[in-house]
Amino acid sequence: MAGYHHGNLRDAILAAAATTIARDGIGALSLRAIAADLGVSHTAFRRHFGSREGVLNALAVQGNRLLAAELHAAAAGGEFIDVGVAYVRFALAHPAHFTVMFRSDLLDNRDPELVAARAEAFAPLREGVAAKKLDDPEAAEVTGWGVVHGIATLVLSGNLRPSGDVESLARRALSLIYPNP
Amino acid sequence: MAGYHHGNLRDAILAAAATTIARDGIGALSLRAIAADLGVSHTAFRRHFGSREGVLNALAVQGNRLLAAELHAAAAGGEFIDVGVAYVRFALAHPAHFTVMFRSDLLDNRDPELVAARAEAFAPLREGVAAKKLDDPEAAEVTGWGVVHGIATLVLSGNLRPSGDVESLARRALSLIYPNP
DNA sequence: CGCACGATCTTGACGGCGACAAGTAACCAC
DNA sequence: GTGGTTACTTGTCGCCGTCAAGATCGTGCG
Numbered sequence: 001m002a003g004y005h006h007g008n009l010r011d012a013i014l015a016a017a018a019t020t021i022a023r024d025g026i027g028a029l030s031l032r033a034i035a036a037d038l039g040v041s042h043t044a045f046r047r048h049f050g051s052r053e054g055v056l057n058a059l060a061v062q063g064n065r066l067l068a069a070e071l072h073a074a075a076a077g078g079e080f081i082d083v084g085v086a087y088v089r090f091a092l093a094h095p096a097h098f099t100v101m102f103r104s105d106l107l108d109n110r111d112p113e114l115v116a117a118r119a120e121a122f123a124p125l126r127e128g129v130a131a132k133k134l135d136d137p138e139a140a141e142v143t144g145w146g147v148v149h150g151i152a153t154l155v156l157s158g159n160l161r162p163s164g165d166v167e168s169l170a171r172r173a174l175s176l177i178y179p180n181p
Numbered sequence: 182m183a184g185y186h187h188g189n190l191r192d193a194i195l196a197a198a199a200t201t202i203a204r205d206g207i208g209a210l211s212l213r214a215i216a217a218d219l220g221v222s223h224t225a226f227r228r229h230f231g232s233r234e235g236v237l238n239a240l241a242v243q244g245n246r247l248l249a250a251e252l253h254a255a256a257a258g259g260e261f262i263d264v265g266v267a268y269v270r271f272a273l274a275h276p277a278h279f280t281v282m283f284r285s286d287l288l289d290n291r292d293p294e295l296v297a298a299r300a301e302a303f304a305p306l307r308e309g310v311a312a313k314k315l316d317d318p319e320a321a322e323v324t325g326w327g328v329v330h331g332i333a334t335l336v337l338s339g340n341l342r343p344s345g346d347v348e349s350l351a352r353r354a355l356s357l358i359y360p361n362p
Numbered sequence: 363c364g365c366a367c368g369a370t371c372t373t374g375a376c377g378g379c380g381a382c383a384a385g386t387a388a389c390c391a392c
Numbered sequence: 393g394t395g396g397t398t399a400c401t402t403g404t405c406g407c408c409g410t411c412a413a414g415a416t417c418g419t420g421c422g
Contacts, residue, residue: 009370025286032408041372043410048370052409104339105206138344139353142332145341146354147324150331158285160326163319172320173327176358190399213379222401224381229399233380 010048012038014062017055021096026103031055056106057114063097064117066090071124080128081174084148087125088170091152098152132178140177147173191229193219195243198236202277207284212236237287238295244278245298247271252305261309262355265329268306269351272333279333313359321358328354 016034031052032042049055067090074086091098100106107114125145134140151170154160162169197215212233213223230236248271255267272279281287288295306326315321332351335341343350 027287030408042408043373044371046371046410102334102338102340106208109339136353136357139350139357142341142343142350143328143354143357146329146331146335147327148331149335150327150329151323153283153334154327154330157283158290159283160323162323169320169323172317173324176317176320176324211379223379224402225400227381227400 009038009040009044010058013045013048013055014058017059018094018096021059021099026096026099026106053106053108056100056103057108057111059097059100060107061111061113061117063094063101064114064121066094066097067101068117068121068123071121075124075128080132080144081171081178083124083128084144084174085167085170087148088152089167091156092166095156099156102149102153143177144174147177190219190221190225191239194226194229194236195239198240199275199277202240202280207277207280207287234287234289237281237284238289238292240278240281241288242292242294242298244275244282245295245302247275247278248282249298249302249304252302256305256309261313261325262352262359264305264309265325265355266348266351268329269333270348272337273347276337280337283330283334324358325355328358 013031013034016037017029017031020029020034031045035042035044038044045055049058067087070086070090071083074082109115126141129141129144130137132140148170151160151166151173155162155166194212194215197218198210198212201210201215212226216223216225219225226236230239248268251267251271252264255263290296307322310322310325311318313321329351332341332347332354336343336347
């Protein structure tokens with residue numbers, strides 16, 4: 001029973017919120033229900049997050065950092081397409097985090113921690129495209145980001161049901177844009 | 182004043198809901214607030230939509246039909262890239278409808294009206310790509326849809342701020358995928 | 363050793379929300 | 393002009409997030 005007096009409540013809430021969102025969507029997220037599950041009062045989260053928005057912000061920060069790590073690792077291989085595939089893989093592996101990250105209407109977008117985490121996550125994407133030295137860098141960047149983001153959101157929202165593996169589909173899509181030498 | 186006894190309440194609710202969602206996001210949509218604005222009771226909408234989900238479903242159906250009309254018109258020109266550009270233009274012109282259309286977690290996806298409206302909207306996209314007879318049709322379709330959907334959602338969510346016109350950016354992006362003959 | 367203090371969590375209450383059941387008012391057919 | 397159907401209202405319920413105030417815990421200082 002260890003009591004939540006030693007720091008694990010914050011993480012427990014984030015983990016439970018992510019599970020709920022992944023299963024039932026963001027609209028079904030009830031902080032009161034999570035508190036009941038964890039055996040704490042319905043206002044316990046306020047000490048750690050301030051408000052519901054604070055919980056979502058924390059989730060978005062966590063997600064961006066995780067994404068940053070995965071994209072960075074993928075970029076190390078030198079193959080830019082791998083970065084795009086890693087983006088899609090992240091979205092499918094962490095659907096709740098990914099969803100929250102891009103729901104700006106539910107976040108405090110001025111939160112410096114969130115701003116920093118976002119910049120960190122997107123560096124590998126920007127750098128990867130820039131290194132390609134294409135004719136129209138802005139279009140190339142938007143196309144690359146757009147297609148992986150589009151595939152991820154469409155699959156996550158249930159609006160796209162690819163016949164096979166989503167990752168390999170993303171790889172084929174990216175190959176159309178950035179043909180292998 | 183005319184009294185809402187003759188059929189305009191349904192449309193008035195949909196229009197007010199779209200306005201609210203476009204301005205404050207879907208989370209800020211309160212049917213009670215809309216009812217107060219329109220001067221009707223907080224349950225008046227139930228006769229027409231049954232539930233909150235019903236309102237969103239009606240909005241999604243309306244949006245898909247509108248999208249179908251615009252994509253169909255764009256496809257008539259014979260240039261497939263125009264269909265993609267029209268998709269982005271629709272999203273920016275009708276942000277509330279576009280947002281709701283892809284929030285499957287808030288909709289009754291088995292609603293036959295919605296299923297039909299969706300099929301209608303996506304026919305021009307599918308047909309346009311199929312007509313191109315590319316090597317990997319599934320990848321080509323997902324790439325085209327993915328990139329326009331990705332650009333639209335990123336811009337709408339405030340996560341992408343293109344330097345110039347979004348439509349022309351979309352056109353440049355699509356040109357990378359489907360080079361002009 | 364004990365006590366004060368700060369961090370953590372609880373209690374209780376408030377207003378706003380969507381859903382529901384039951385009732386009323388307007389229109390339309392006859 | 394009356395009966396029935398359609399359109400809306402009233403009142404209530406439980407759940408939600410937020411807030412103010414208070415209880416508990418554990419750590420460090422005298």
